[in-house]
Amino acid sequence: MLARRRFIGLMAAALAPGLTIAPRVAGADTVPRIVATTGMIADAARALTGLPVTALIGPGMDPHGHRPTRNDILTLSRADLVLWHGLNLEAQFAKLMAGLSQNSPVLAVAETLPADLLLADPAYPDRPDPHIWFDPALWAQVSQAMEPTLAAFAPDVAARGTAYRAEVEAIASYAKTALDTIPAGSRLLVTAHDAFAYFGRAFGLEVEGVQGISTDSEAGLSRIAELVDLLVARQVPAVFVESSVSDRALRALIEGAAARGHTVRIGGELFSDAMGPDGSYEGTWVGMMDHNATSITRALGGTAPERGASGALAAHG
Ligand SMILES: [Zn+2]
Structure with a gap:
């Protein structure tokens, strides 16, 4: 009980309006504690600062539904800088962030x-649809908007930002070239939830999610029937599972299409709201885009190298 009481005390300290938590000034020998909600934001912040950045919502986790854990709250309350996505993505964090922002920098x-x-x-x-990280131009713009805040924690943020955006542009150009090879009739991306509208707008693909923008409701039977009709009518060869969303509804699509004599396969697992394993290429924003663009292109009948833009993607079995 003592631990619990101490925890509640910390929570109250972190959240009580007007209570001053002294900002920690990063000295030469201390590493600033930068905490991000999503892996995508952590990736950009690491690239722009060269510093370690903690991501709270890791591989396979769903930011729409994730409730801040006791550890999340402790980590946030001790951070020198908190970066979150906003636009209602991490819906369960809104109150916590409002409280934190009274005492420490929160962007x-x-x-x-x-x-x-x-x-x-x-x-x-x-x-708004929050899934803006799938439009490379918007992601580049977001990284630029982070620079003034990050510049207080690391030198060379501007130069690092320029280099990061060059990487973003390079993978966007690869993705466009690859995705452009998908035949006109198959340019329909069906995924577990509506995460890919910005991706579709950026790369000229029609996009349908079985579930809506958020992942908090199950897909209805009428939605499944509608998508089966579309898959059969367009003879779309593949649908895609997502690493952070249940694939149950997609199985229903595949069965529905099969009952109508059309074979649809799982075109691979896409990274939607969370990236690949920490420390892997797919665990970076660039690697995530490479993985998704390469998987989508190949499964929908286009041409892309199996191991992606630079041969860095993990081999598929
Ligand atoms: Zn989502």
């Missing part, structure tokens, strides 16, 4: 984008 990185560049959530037209 909602995606909310730095001008509203006219955002897509709307089809189910709730007044809410």
Whole structure:
């Protein structure tokens, strides 16, 4: 019980408005504690600072539904800088972030984008679709918007930012070349949830998710039937599972299409709201884009090298 009481005390300290937590000034011998919610944000912050950055929502985890754990709250309350996505992605973190921002620097990185560049959530037209990391131009813009904040923690942020954006542009150019080879009739990307609208807009693909923008509701039978019709009518060869979302509804699609005499296969597992394993190529933003673009291209009948843009993708069995 003592530990619990201490924890509640810390939570209260972290969240109580008006209570001052002295900002930690990074000295020459201390590494600033930068904490990000998603792996994508942590990746950009690492690239821009050269510093270690903690990501709370790791591989396979779902930011829409993830509730801050006791460890998350402790880590956040001790951070020198907190970077989160915003735009209602980490919906369960909103209250916590509002509290933290009273005492320490907290930046909602995606909310730095001008509203006219955002897509709307089809189910709730007044809410933006948060999955902006799949449009390389928007992601580059977000990384640039992070620079003034990160410059307080590391030297050379501007130069590092320029180099990061060159990498972003290079993989975007590879992805465009690869995805452009998908035949016109197969340019339909069906995934577990609506994470890929920005990807579709950036690369000229039609996109359908079995579940909506958030992952909090099960797909209805009418939605499944609608997508089966589409897959059969267009003879789309593959649908895609996501590493952070259940694949149950996709199995229903495949069975539905099979009952109508059309074979649909799983075109691979895409990284949608979480990236690959920590320390792997797929665990970086560039590697995630490479993996997704390469998998989608190959499964939908286009041409791309099996190991991706630079041969760095893990081999598939
Ligand atoms: Zn999502």
